[in-house]
Amino acid sequence: MKPEHVLILPGWQNSGPDHWQSRWEAQHGYRRVDQHDWMTPRRGDWIARLEDVILCIDEGSGPVLLVAHSLGCILTAAWAEISRSTARVQGALLVAPGDPERDELRGVLPSWAPIVRQRLPFPSVLVGSRNDPYCAFDKAQSLAQSWGSRFIDLGERGHINAESGLGDWAEGLVWLKTLDRD
Template sequence: MNHSKVLLLPGWYNSGAAHWQSLWEAQHGYVRVQQHDWERPLRGDWQIQLEETILARDTDRTGPVVLVAHSLGCILVAAWAAHSRNTHRVQGALLVAPGDAEREELRGQLPSWSPIVRQRLPFPSILLGSRNDPYCGFDRAQGLAADWGARFIDYGERGHINADSGLGDWPEGHALLQTLMQPPA
């Protein structure tokens, strides 16, 4: 299986060493989309970085990529997909614990991320939401999944589904990723 086809899209402040995204990168050789500024993210800049990373992949030879987004990375996928002419290069997306950039306490710190793009994604996607995520209400996560056409998974009370959630290398999430990596029927 071509592991370089998986692109990791961390959220605000990147994913630390104990985060499942970082563990997957180390264990499986997945590619992290690097951003210019993890602390003061600009939506347009992040979209360009994702676009350039996808264009740098030889998808004609290796096949389309699969996106694995966490938090603000989920909002990035929706924004990018609404504007890119290269969505055909994406096979699917695993969207984990979207960060609600429209929340009052986040809007001022992330001004370029509102409003959240709510167009249907042009590729299959799975969104996992937590009932006690401090950065996105459960109903809000369900609404984003519906707007984006994503299969929604209620992941119970797992916080922000990050390193603080005690998931380690998160085998359950990796199993979901494998379903998105299967060739389309």
């Protein structure tokens, strides 16, 4: 996989320097999709930005892999529902999806509910945690089923972020590589 074709999709408020996404970006040269507003994200804006980044990758240079965390997972599903560029994506690693349908998040993330439940048009792996404060375990399993994702139970690892103590998260890289057919 070409490092510049692995797109990091952080969630709401971005991923800090100790987050496994940021560590992968620094160590492997993966490319973060920077959003113009991390604090008050608008679904349409984030979809448009992801589409722009994918379209700027030379189509003949190879496929794209998506590495999404939290709201980035919800973005992936929303983008896939409306994009004409989904054939460019080889697969997606979806980690700890956030749940913008929860009462306490609806007011903060108003444009993100309802969550798109359409099957993804590319292979995906969804990694969930049993004690994620932003998404109930059964909801993560339900999203995996809706999206056609292989589901991985990571046990009790919180929001699978910097506070989860994953470091460079070698296990996650292994799951990403299962999506790489090159």
